[in-house]
Ligand SMILES: [Zn+2]
């Protein structure tokens with residue numbers, strides 16, 4: 001079972017315990033290095049640790065609502081291409097390194113706000129690049145050179 005496929009937008013099989021397995025040394029699983037405060041807590045030192053880890057899981061899984069929420073908190077809806085301030089539904093969360101180049105299952109540092117126009121332009125560029133590469137392979141396989 002593939003848990004993380006960087007060439008896919010969504011990681012269907014990925015679950016919280018895959019990213020943050022329970023440790024057996026009494027330390028929080030979130031990576032904060034804090035000791036678990038009591039016997040009732042088996043994995044997280046605090047609710048905040050659990051919440052942060054769950055949000056991180058949603059981002060890696062590709063959950064659109066979570067990613068848009070976080071990206072808006074960081075970039076406030078300003079397009080990183082042309083700088084325009086976008087309305088709530090007028091922007092896309094763009095993968096800076098595209099999914100087809102292995103940019104899937106990424107953390108927030110691979111996302112940027114793009115207005116619809118800039119996103120369209122970037123996607124069209126990427127489609128052209130891909131077509132060129134495919135063309136080149138097709139020609140090479142026939143013994144042509146570009
Ligand atoms: Zn923690």
Ligand SMILES: [Zn+2]
Pocket residue numbers: 079080081082083084114115116117118119
């Ligand atoms: Zn723009």
